[in-house]
Amino acid sequence: MILVTGAGGNLGSAVLAEVARSGTPHRAMYRSKEEAAKAPRGTEAAIADFADKASLAGALRGIESVYLVCSPIPELVRLExxxxxxxxxxxxxxxxxxxxMGAADYGKSxxxxxxxxxxxxxxxxxxCAILRPNSFIQNVLAFYAPSIRTQGAFYSAMGNARTSxxxxxxxxxxxxxxxxxxxxxxxxxLNGPEALTCAEVAAKISxxxxxxxxxxxxxxxxxxxxxxxxxxPEWQVTALLDLQAYYTGGQGGTLDRVLEGLLGRPPITMDAFLAENAAAFRAPSASA
Ligand SMILES: NC(=O)c1ccc[n+]([C@@H]2O[C@H](COP(=O)([O-])OP(=O)(O)OC[C@H]3O[C@@H](n4cnc5c(N)ncnc54)[C@H](OP(=O)(O)O)[C@@H]3O)[C@@H](O)[C@H]2O)c1
Structure with missing residues (x-):
């Protein structure tokens, strides 16, 4: 039996979908009744909080493998x-x-x-198995799409740094x-298949x-x-800029075949992701 924590979050919900697809018996952990009600059909839901060990004991009953994920907050060290x-x-x-990514050698953020x-x-x-992903492709949608829709541009101090x-x-x-x-x-x-600068991402979005x-x-x-x-909040701004400094220092653009080897197929490309989500980058009037 598998327990997927963070089951309502970005990564956790994707892991839950994958585990459910494989047909392995599983349980999904949420923090609230409202979130738990969104569990996919056929998925058993548990309500627990990393801050409350008694609640965790219930969620963990009969579990063999746990997928452990928490929001990117400083308390994650204590909570996890x-x-x-x-x-x-x-x-x-x-x-x-x-x-x-960076957990091996970056002492910040x-x-x-x-x-x-x-x-x-x-x-x-x-x-245990430890997964250290590079920046998520989905960040492009979350962080860049809003200002692209309204101003046709996105802004950062990434310069020519590359991100896989x-x-x-x-x-x-x-x-x-x-x-x-x-x-x-x-x-x-876990690096993606291309090391892209922000200018290259903008060209692909266009x-x-x-x-x-x-x-x-x-x-x-x-x-x-x-x-x-x-x-x-100030702590989050500092953490994001410190992380960005890791990328502008040249650390984010590694290309290797590790992920492809694990998947047994090429990883999803930025172009494929953008093609799926093209409408999200258009101004509302343009996509109407
Ligand atoms: N974004 C990136 O590019 C990137 C790259 C590499 C690694 N990462 C790492 O990936 C991880 C997950 O990111 P994400 O975008 O999936 O985060 P997310 O969407 O915020 O999901 C985090 C999950 O943790 C749950 N959670 C938070 N506090 C909890 C608590 N006290 N008890 C139980 N559950 C709790 C949240 O529950 P609620 O829904 O109830 O809040 C949510 O379901 C982060 O640790 C981040 O550092 C991110």
């Missing part, structure tokens, strides 16, 4: 740590941990938080394999959506102010 302890106490056999959890997990007797974007759905396929025990003891950095989308480079300080002006 609780889930690891509760899993040991419940007799779980393995944890598949959602980590992030999200990767450094994930690394602390990785180290805690490795110090247990649990079998990976599709969440490909990460989910590997997670589902790992939950079945196929990758015990492994740590994988082509796929039939619009003129531009990337506009701005100074990091202007990006910080824009994020603060949007109401983002």
């Amino acid at each position: 740590g609780n889930a690891i302890e509760a899993s040991e106490a419940a007799g779980v056999r393995r944890i598949v941990l959602s980590s992030a 999200f990767p450094s938080w994930h690394r602390q959890v990785e180290d805690k997990l490795k110090a247990t007797r649990l079998a 974007y990976v599709d969440i759905r490909d990460v989910a396929v590997v997670a589902a394999q790992a939950l079945r025990g196929e990758h015990d003891g492994q740590t994988y950095e 082509r796929q959506a039939g619009i003129a989308a531009r990337y506009v480079e701005i100074p990091a300080e202007a990006q910080r102010q824009a994020m603060l002006d949007q109401g983002m």
Whole structure:
């Protein structure tokens, strides 16, 4: 029996879909009744919170493999740590941990938080597999589409840095394999099939959506102010800019065949993703 935590989140819901597709008995963990009501048909739902170990004991009953994922918040170290302890106490056999690229060597921001959890997990007797994805292709939709729709442009201090974007759905396929025990003891950095600059992403969006989308480079300080002006908390702004510095330092553009080897097919490309989501980049009047 598999438990998928974070089942209402971006990555967790994709992993849940993949596990459900494989037909493996599974349970999905949500934080609220309202979210749990959205569980797909045929999926057993549990309501629990990483902050509440008693609730975790219920969600973990009879579970062999746990997919562990939490929102990218500083508390994830404590929250996922609780889930690891509760899993040991419940007799779980393995944890598949959602980590992030940079956890190997970057002592700042999200990767450094994930690394602390990785180290805690490795110090247990649990079998584990650790997945460290590069930036999600889906970020392009979440972060760039809104200003492209209204201004025909997106803005950041990424310059000419390259990112090997990976599709969440490909990460989910590997997670589902790992939950079945196929990758015990492994740590994988999961890079997508192309290392793209923001200008190249803009060109692809333009082509796929039939619009003129531009990337506009701005100074990091202007990006910080824009994020603060949007109401983002200071810790999050700092974490995002620190992560961006990892990419502008040349660390985000690795190309390898690791993901392709695990999938047994080429990973999903940016063009394929943009073709699926082209309408989301067009101004409302243009797509009407
Ligand atoms: N975005 C990227 O490009 C990228 C790249 C590499 C790695 N990552 C990592 O991927 C991870 C997942 O990202 P995501 O976009 O899938 O995040 P997400 O959509 O925010 O999903 C996180 C899930 O964790 C759940 N959660 C949060 N606090 C919890 C708690 N106290 N108890 C139980 N569940 C809790 C959330 O539940 P609710 O729905 O109730 O809030 C949500 O379902 C993050 O850790 C991030 O660092 C992201």
